[in-house]
Amino acid sequence: MSVTFTHETPKQLVEFESPEGHDPVEEALKPEQLQQIAEIFNTPLTGAYTWDYRVQDSRIRKLYRLGKQLNWDPETDINWNQDVEPTLIHDVEKENFEGWHHWDDMTEKEQDAFRRHSNAWTLSQFLHGEQGALLVASQLVSCAPTLEAKLYAGSQTFDEARHVEVFNKYIQERVGLMYPISDSLKSIIDKILTDPRWDLKFIGMQIIIEGLALSAFATLKQISPDPVLRDLITLVLRDEARHVTFGVNYLEEFVKTLSEEEIEERAEFAYEACVISRERLIASDVHAYFGWPTEEARKRVLDGEVMQLFRNLLFQRVIPNLKRIGLLTESIRPKFEALGILEYENLAHDGDIDWVELGKPLFAAQETQTEVLEDS
Numbered sequence: 001m002s003v004t005f006t007h008e009t010p011k012q013l014v015e016f017e018s019p020e021g022h023d024p025v026e027e028a029l030k031p032e033q034l035q036q037i038a039e040i041f042n043t044p045l046t047g048a049y050t051w052d053y054r055v056q057d058s059r060i061r062k063l064y065r066l067g068k069q070l071n072w073d074p075e076t077d078i079n080w081n082q083d084v085e086p087t088l089i090h091d092v093e094k095e096n097f098e099g100w101h102h103w104d105d106m107t108e109k110e111q112d113a114f115r116r117h118s119n120a121w122t123l124s125q126f127l128h129g130e131q132g133a134l135l136v137a138s139q140l141v142s143c144a145p146t147l148e149a150k151l152y153a154g155s156q157t158f159d160e161a162r163h164v165e166v167f168n169k170y171i172q173e174r175v176g177l178m179y180p181i182s183d184s185l186k187s188i189i190d191k192i193l194t195d196p197r198w199d200l201k202f203i204g205m206q207i208i209i210e211g212l213a214l215s216a217f218a219t220l221k222q223i224s225p226d227p228v229l230r231d232l233i234t235l236v237l238r239d240e241a242r243h244v245t246f247g248v249n250y251l252e253e254f255v256k257t258l259s260e261e262e263i264e265e266r267a268e269f270a271y272e273a274c275v276i277s278r279e280r281l282i283a284s285d286v287h288a289y290f291g292w293p294t295e296e297a298r299k300r301v302l303d304g305e306v307m308q309l310f311r312n313l314l315f316q317r318v319i320p321n322l323k324r325i326g327l328l329t330e331s332i333r334p335k336f337e338a339l340g341i342l343e344y345e346n347l348a349h350d351g352d353i354d355w356v357e358l359g360k361p362l363f364a365a366q367e368t369q370t371e372v373l374e375d376s
Contacts, residue, residue: 132189134160206247
């Protein structure tokens with residue numbers, strides 16, 4: 001195995017063995033170009049032993065136990081042999097780009113190719129985000145200050161490894177095309193990984209990235225025509241719900257111990273993370289691939305009514321959780337209001353744990369999913 005270490009993020013598209021019904025991509029990497037590429041990052045991480053092994057927070061310990069009990073295996077708990085359905089999850093291109101000559105001049109086949117690339121780009125960002133979550137969770141094992149947090153971070157690390165595995169398998173076997181990580185997603189993961197403060201890692205990953213993932217995955221499950229992807233998302237959602245609940249419950253008590261200045265600093269960090277996260281929905285790499293002017297395409301996406309609604313819906317879990325843990329401060333509220341997402345502050349948060357829902361066995365979740373699909 002050849003491993004190349006680099007300080008730059010690879011920007012190439014990667015084409016796997018073409019799934020049935022897809023044409024190969026001209027820009028696919030050649031066999032001699034394929035190799036393991038490891039991008040280096042440095043972090044001033046400060047670890048912490050904990051020598052008090054008594055249970056201090058029964059809620060976190062219970063979440064950890066649920067994580068152990070509800071493990072699933074991507075190889076055996078998903079039926080990968082289901083017929084390949086169209087995996088075009090993006091159906092907003094027409095609304096965003098209709099009337100723009102770059103879209104209107106496309107043939108129907110070219111528009112289908114654009115949707116395929118948009119689909120691949122979105123799923124690729126999920127995969128890259130899960131690797132980021134894997135790296136951050138592994139850091140939390142070392143730097144979290146209490147036993148319960150270390151144990152839960154250990155179980156979450158395994159969850160994230162499973163998520164990387166399952167999205168990678170899906171992309172390679174069902175999509176066949178992988179896009180590099182977007183600049184916006186890379187920037188927020190870099191910030192979380194390289195910040196020395198353990199609680200900012202919690203805020204960035206457990207509240208912002210995982211919270212957005214919950215909303216995005218729930219939407220994806222509803223609109224995808226591929227039963228394999230729906231099954232995959234059902235299982236991932238179960239894990240992500242525990243992760244967000246863990247972050248809210250753990251941070252809620254910790255933030256109360258901080259000074260006003262420290263709270264404001266963390267509130268500003270959360271706001272900046274949300275601003276960057278809004279850009280994650282813009283597939284500029286896809287626009288560039290098809291030769292579109294990326295800034296003009298970006299503006300059309302941002303101004304599009306459908307995308308504005310979808311973008312804002314993603315924050316319905318994040319904003320109430322920020323309020324619950326005390327980071328929706330008076331000084332930061334106007335900034336969220338300017339983003340148009342402060343209206344969600346009084347929606348349900350993840351601080352109150354629904355143990356029945358989180359503790360449903362695997363077969364119950366699958367039966368519920370089947371009922372929903374049959375009703376639809």
